[in-house]
Amino acid sequence: MEYHNPVLLHPTVDGLAIKPDGVYVDVTFGGGGHSREILKRLGPNGKLIAFDQDKDALDNVIDDPRFVLVNENFRFLKRFLRFHGHKQVDGILADFGVSSHQFDVAERGFSTRFEAELDMRMDQGSAFSAYDVVNNYEESQLSSVLFQYGELRASKGIARVICEKRKNGPIKTSDQLKEAVARFLPKHREHKILAQIYQAIRIEVNQELEVIKEFLQQSIEVLPVGGRLSVISYHSLEDRLVKRFMRNGMFEGEPEKDVFGRAEVPMKPVGKFIIPDAAEIKENNRARSAKLRIAKKL
Numbered sequence: 001m002e003y004h005n006p007v008l009l010h011p012t013v014d015g016l017a018i019k020p021d022g023v024y025v026d027v028t029f030g031g032g033g034h035s036r037e038i039l040k041r042l043g044p045n046g047k048l049i050a051f052d053q054d055k056d057a058l059d060n061v062i063d064d065p066r067f068v069l070v071n072e073n074f075r076f077l078k079r080f081l082r083f084h085g086h087k088q089v090d091g092i093l094a095d096f097g098v099s100s101h102q103f104d105v106a107e108r109g110f111s112t113r114f115e116a117e118l119d120m121r122m123d124q125g126s127a128f129s130a131y132d133v134v135n136n137y138e139e140s141q142l143s144s145v146l147f148q149y150g151e152l153r154a155s156k157g158i159a160r161v162i163c164e165k166r167k168n169g170p171i172k173t174s175d176q177l178k179e180a181v182a183r184f185l186p187k188h189r190e191h192k193i194l195a196q197i198y199q200a201i202r203i204e205v206n207q208e209l210e211v212i213k214e215f216l217q218q219s220i221e222v223l224p225v226g227g228r229l230s231v232i233s234y235h236s237l238e239d240r241l242v243k244r245f246m247r248n249g250m251f252e253g254e255p256e257k258d259v260f261g262r263a264e265v266p267m268k269p270v271g272k273f274i275i276p277d278a279a280e281i282k283e284n285n286r287a288r289s290a291k292l293r294i295a296k297k298l
């Protein structure tokens with residue numbers, strides 16, 4: 001099975017405005033679709049450093065002297081770039097979320113389609129999984145995760161039935177979880193609600209929004225003036241962070257203004273956001289919620 005079909009391949013890499021001798025970073029290597037396109041556009045002296053915290057991504061490593069793959073979380077972007085000898089890079093690409101491979105391997109526990117143990121760790125070395133969220137969180141914590149990250153209106157009720165169910169022993173598998181929340185899964189919306197529950201737990205397990213914030217803040221520090229950032233997000237919680245950061249250099253509030261009333265911001269968006277066209281969505285259903293934003297360091 002194909003590891004991953006890259007989304008918005010050309011516009012995302014176009015957004016980096018690649019200089020053949022430049023140094024670029026792909027922080028979400030996955031199957032390497034975007035990385036291969038970057039390498040095509042680099043000359044012999046260019047360099048590409050890729051990150052992926054998932055060990056499975058190492059099987060896709062590209063045999064090319066211009067390429068390095070770092071098996072780490074991109075929240076450590078700055079640290080590992082330094083380790084590889086780079087204080088600055090010319091452009092950074094991020095394609096957040098889960099790869100098709102991660103969804104398609106039942107044991108990883110990311111997909112609502114399979115019966116599997118509760119897991120959802122992107123980094124298989126992490127000690128914290130979906131099992132811990134579902135079985136060890138207090139009811140109020142669980143409800144807040146479901147509300148904030150799953151945008152579930154029935155978050156309180158869902159947390160309550162999960163906590164009731166686990167009194168009879170831990171909830172270990174996706175089927176047991178589904179059974180616990182069955183009351184909140186009306187036939188015509190079963191898949192949607194379950195997907196929202198999964199999204200919430202996955203975001204919590206991988207601390208996805210915190211990690212994205214750390215990454216965006218560090219991207220500013222490693223890009224030179226004119227350096228590019230191309231980011232694809234897949235849901236409104238991610239996109240809101242990216243949009244606000246690219247406009248304001250912050251996640252909340254408004255930037256300070258200088259004496260002329262101009263906002264002091266570290267980067268500015270390049271063009272409007274881009275979404276896949278109908279043909280791409282038809283060919284690759286996972287592209288349907290993608291939104292690409294590009295920015296340039298000021």
Ligand SMILES: C[S@@+](CC[C@H](N)C(=O)[O-])C[C@H]1O[C@@H](n2cnc3c(N)ncnc32)[C@H](O)[C@@H]1O
Binds near residue numbers: 052074
């Ligand atoms: C949507 S896929 C990227 C696919 C890739 N662009 C391609 O063309 O194949 C996202 C990848 O990023 C990785 N990932 C997600 N969050 C990460 C993080 N915080 N640090 C490192 N890798 C991460 C996942 O393991 C996954 O392989």
